[in-house]
Amino acid sequence: MTAALRAQDLSVALGGTPVLHGVSVDLPPGWTAIIGPNGAGKSTLLRALAGLLPRQGGQVWLQGRPLDDWSVRERAQRIAWLAQQGQAQGDLTVRELVHLGRLPHLGLFGTPGPQDEHRVDAAMQATECADWQHRRLQQLSGGERQRCLLARVLAVGAPVLLLDEPTTHLDPPHQVAVVRLLQGLARQGTVASVLHDLPLALQADQVLLMRAGRVVACAAHDDPQLHAAICEVFEHAVRIQRVGGRYIALPHLD
Amino acid sequence: MQRRRRRLLWALAAASGVLMLAGLAAGGDGWSWAGFTQLLQGPDAGLIVGQIRAPRTLGAWLTGALLGLAGAVAQGLFRNPLADPFLLGSASGASLAVVAVLAAGTLGAQGLGPPAAGMLSRVGLVAAAFAGALGGVLLTLMLARGAQHTLRLLLAGVVVGVVLTAVSDLLTLAAPEALRGRQVFMLGSTGFLGWDSCLMLGSGLVLALPMAQRLSRTLDALVLGEDSARSLGLALPQLRLALICLLAAATGLAVSQAGLVAFVGLAAPHLVRRYAPGPHGYTLLASAAAGAVLLLAADVAARTLIAPQELPVGVLTAVFGGTYLLLLLNRQSPS
Numbered sequence: 143m144t145a146a147l148r149a150q151d152l153s154v155a156l157g158g159t160p161v162l163h164g165v166s167v168d169l170p171p172g173w174t175a176i177i178g179p180n181g182a183g184k185s186t187l188l189r190a191l192a193g194l195l196p197r198q199g200g201q202v203w204l205q206g207r208p209l210d211d212w213s214v215r216e217r218a219q220r221i222a223w224l225a226q227q228g229q230a231q232g233d234l235t236v237r238e239l240v241h242l243g244r245l246p247h248l249g250l251f252g253t254p255g256p257q258d259e260h261r262v263d264a265a266m267q268a269t270e271c272a273d274w275q276h277r278r279l280q281q282l283s284g285g286e287r288q289r290c291l292l293a294r295v296l297a298v299g300a301p302v303l304l305l306d307e308p309t310t311h312l313d314p315p316h317q318v319a320v321v322r323l324l325q326g327l328a329r330q331g332t333v334a335s336v337l338h339d340l341p342l343a344l345q346a347d348q349v350l351l352m353r354a355g356r357v358v359a360c361a362a363h364d365d366p367q368l369h370a371a372i373c374e375v376f377e378h379a380v381r382i383q384r385v386g387g388r389y390i391a392l393p394h395l396d
Numbered sequence: 397m398q399r400r401r402r403r404l405l406w407a408l409a410a411a412s413g414v415l416m417l418a419g420l421a422a423g424g425d426g427w428s429w430a431g432f433t434q435l436l437q438g439p440d441a442g443l444i445v446g447q448i449r450a451p452r453t454l455g456a457w458l459t460g461a462l463l464g465l466a467g468a469v470a471q472g473l474f475r476n477p478l479a480d481p482f483l484l485g486s487a488s489g490a491s492l493a494v495v496a497v498l499a500a501g502t503l504g505a506q507g508l509g510p511p512a513a514g515m516l517s518r519v520g521l522v523a524a525a526f527a528g529a530l531g532g533v534l535l536t537l538m539l540a541r542g543a544q545h546t547l548r549l550l551l552a553g554v555v556v557g558v559v560l561t562a563v564s565d566l567l568t569l570a571a572p573e574a575l576r577g578r579q580v581f582m583l584g585s586t587g588f589l590g591w592d593s594c595l596m597l598g599s600g601l602v603l604a605l606p607m608a609q610r611l612s613r614t615l616d617a618l619v620l621g622e623d624s625a626r627s628l629g630l631a632l633p634q635l636r637l638a639l640i641c642l643l644a645a646a647t648g649l650a651v652s653q654a655g656l657v658a659f660v661g662l663a664a665p666h667l668v669r670r671y672a673p674g675p676h677g678y679t680l681l682a683s684a685a686a687g688a689v690l691l692l693a694a695d696v697a698a699r700t701l702i703a704p705q706e707l708p709v710g711v712l713t714a715v716f717g718g719t720y721l722l723l724l725l726n727r728q729s730p731s
Contacts, residue, residue, distance in 0.1 A: 194623050218629025225624050231475070232619035233673030235397065242617055246629040250613050276397060278673060294620070298628075 145170050145203075146302050146332035147191055147221070152200035154183075154190045161186045163355045164200065169302070173328035175346035175363075176336045179376065182352040184336040185226050188304045191334070192223040204302070218246035222298035224291060226306035226336070236282070236290045237275040240266055243297025265296035268323055270316070284311035292320065296327075303327060305335040309342060321345055340372070340380060340391035351375055364389060401672040401682070408685040412457060415692045419453030420445055422699045447590075455589030455653065456695035456709070457688040458597035460660050462604065462650040464687015467661030468668070468680045469608055469643045472615035473636065474546055477669075481647040481661035484549065484640065485556035488564070489532020490651045493524040494581045495564045499571030522593075522652045525581070529648030532556055533640065543636040546622075584657035584710025586695045593653045600649040605684055608642055611635060612676035657710050659717025660687045660694075666724060690716065 145168035154162040161183045169191075176184045189195045191202055193209050202209040204220060212220070222243070234242075243265065244258045266272040269289040279287060288311045295303060308324070309317045321342055324333050328347060337343040344363050351359040351371055359371040369382040369389070380391045421432040423444070435441055466481035474483070498521075537543060539552035568575050589597075614635045617625040626632050650657070664687035668679055694712040701707055 189623065192627055194626060214626075214631060215629035218627060221627070223624070223627040225621055232616075233669055233679070234616060234619060234675055238616070238675050239619070242613075242620065242628060245613060245617060250630070250635075251610060291620075 146205060147334070148203045149187075149191060150201050150203075152187070152190055152202065153198040154186055154195050155198050156186060156195075160198070161355050162190065165352075165355070165357055166200075167191075167350060167357060167360065169332050169334050170348070171328070171332050172347035173324050174332075174334045174348040174350055175343035176334060176350045176352065177338075177340060177343045177372070178352035178358075181354075183355040184352055185306050186355075187352070188223070188306050188334065188336055192221050192304050193217055194223065215246055215249065218300075219298070220300050221302045221304060222295045222300035224295045224303075224305040224308055227310060231279065233278060233280075235276050235278055236271055236293075237262065237266070239279060239290055240271075240275075240293045240297050243294045243299075246298055246300075261299055262297050265293040266290075268296055269293040270319065285313060285316060288312060289316065301331040303331065303333045303335075305333065307336050307338060309337065309339060317342060340376075344382070344389045344391060397672070397674070401674050401678055404668065404672040404682055405685065408682065408689050411689045412685070412692065415689060415696060416453055416457065418696045419456070419692060420449050422696050423449070423703075451591045451594050452586055452589045452695070453692065455594045455597060456586040457692045458594060458601055459586065459589070459650045459654045459657065460664075460691025461601050461684040461688035462597060462646045463657060463661040463691065464664035465601070465605060465608060465680055465684040466643050466646040466650070467663075467687065468665040468676070468683035469615070469639055469646075470661070471665050472612075472618065472676050472679070473639050473643070474550065475618060477666065478662070480659075481643060481650075482656065484553040484644065485532030485536040485560065486529035486644055486647045486651060487532070487656050488557045488560035489535070490525040490529040490648065491578065491582060491656070492560045492564045492567075493528025493531070494521055495567045495574050495578050496528075497521055497524045498574035498577040499567050521577075521581075524652075525655075526648045526652035529651050530644055532560060533644035533648075535560075537637075537640065542633065543640050544633050549640075580708075581655040582710070583708035584655040584713070586654055586691070586698070586709050587706065589653060597649060597653055600646060601684070604642055604646045605681065608639070608680050609677050611639055611642070612680055614639065615676040655710065657691060658714040659721075660691050660713050663717035663720050664690055666721065670724060 147169040149165060149167050152162055152165040153160065165187060176187065178184050186195065190197060193202070204212060204217065209217065240262050241254065244254060244261065248254060248258065263272065266275055269292045271286065271289045271293050274282070274286070279290065282290065292308055295305065309320050312320060317339070324335060327333050343349060346363055349361065349363050349368055350357060351368065353375050358375055359368050361368040372391070373381060379394055381394045382389055382391050421429060423431070435444060463481055470479040470481055470483055471477055536549065536552045536556045539555060540548040543549060564578065568578055614625070614630055617628050617630055622632060665679060665683040667686045668682040672682065691713060694709050694716055698707040698709040698712050
């Protein structure tokens with residue numbers, strides 16, 4: 143299947159320190175979970191794929207075309223990015239925040255039409271934040287705010303979603319709801335998410351395992367070699383078991 | 397929320413109307429409605445009301461509006477509620493330019509050369525202050541190597557402020573006759589505003605406010621952080637530069653006409669956010685209106701509180717603004 147987003151030999155440095163060393167990844171339609179220990183370069187990879195970081199080497203292709211050949215606005219219409227621990231301060235209401243997702247289509251000077259309002263409503267319903275759309279961000283809990291930020295990303299209506307820890311601050315019911323949402327979105331487009339929660343990550347179609355700025359494995363979630371690599375990368379602190387047709391990661395305490 | 401926003405705008409419009417009338421009525425003998433009606437029927441009405449009080453009142457309103465707008469832009473751009481319009485070196489740049497003009501004569505005698513000194517003294521104080529304010533911001537932008545990095549910009553602004561103030565100090569030391577003028581400039585004054593000032597301030601506001609509102613979605617997007625704003629397709633370096641130019645022009649214009657009026661640019665956006673927070677398209681408009689009302693109120697008070705003496709308006713805005721921020725702080729701090 144053609145990759146919606148593809149990177150070849152990607153090298154990125156942050157503050158002069160190399161963080162990604164020649165990373166090559168294919169993100170085909172479907173859901174890819176990016177996992178790895180702290181400092182593995184997961185968020186940096188996501189930001190580089192979104193075109194938010196200068197590259198020291200390598201190339202990224204979006205829908206078969208080099209990322210740099212797209213205008214900034216065209217790119218923003220096709221790739222929606224959710225920041226890790228996303229900020230959301232200020233005086234905007236939830237609806238006004240989610241509306242920012244329409245900026246790539248409207249530009250600074252456009253006037254929102256019924257279609258934009260519909261997109262915003264649908265995004266808020268998908269992350270269950272429509273009920274408090276007129277509340278201000280300052281009045282929300284961390285989990286509620288995270289759902290609003292996710293709705294902001296969905297409101298873009300982009301075919302490629304790059305989400306950095308979308309389940310942060312969420313309680314278990316909402317974590318599950320987000321995973322179901324990602325599975326649904328992955329049927330229509332490409333979703334890549336950095337996840338620290340291994341049991342959730344193992345529900346993805348494809349799992350990308352990183353360590354020290356390199357890709358260690360990239361395979362389907364049920365691949366035994368991937369499971370072995372995960373145990374090794376996480377220093378055997380976890381073990382992976384099959385429970386009722388699904389794979390789960392358990393802490394290895396024995 | 398929408399209702400609160402509308403209510404605040406109506407309240408500010410009403411306050412503007414009342415204060416404009418008060419501004420026309422307030423004279424050297426303080427408050428006197430009877431005196432005002434008498435004056436209107438007398439032969440001096442055209443001169444005193446038409447040529448002195450009316451332009452001063454309107455000018456104070458317009459200066460306050462420009463400062464309120466600039467303050468809201470600065471706070472949105474730097475995502476810092478303590479940001480004010482003078483942050484990027486415009487105040488120190490304008491002060492230095494004013495001191496240089498005032499000290500031109502002495503400097504000429506001390507070796508600057510008569511042609512250069514003559515040129516300096518021919519430049520009006522208003523033009524010098526405006527150019528100085530823009531020059532200060534330009535220097536900050538150069539030191540920060542563009543408008544891309546917030547922290548670098550803020551630090552460069554501090555450096556420019558300190559250095560240009562030190563140069564002003566040095567100049568006043570060499571030419572003490574500039575001290576008095578510098579003091580008047582730094583305290584801020586609405587006493588010199590005439591119709592030509594109003595024309596310039598009004599033109600500036602008519603240009604700057606719609607432009608700022610057109611760019612306001614950038615400030616909204618910055619609420620999400622710089623990377624997220626960029627991921628939304630905004631050409632952030634150019635937009636930030638445009639907003640800084642707007643901020644510098646609005647501040648420079650206000651400062652060149654009325655000196656360094658303190659606290660209006662800081663307090664006006666706070667007042668708006670306190671009563672009717674909203675997206676920047678609204679905040680910019682409402683902050684301009686709030687700044688206008690604050691400065692006009694201070695101007696009327698400056699004229700009447702110890703009439704026939706007059707207080708420097710900048711002292712009053714500092715007292716009003718400082719007290720207001722203190723009240724806000726006490727209300728917001730956990731009890």
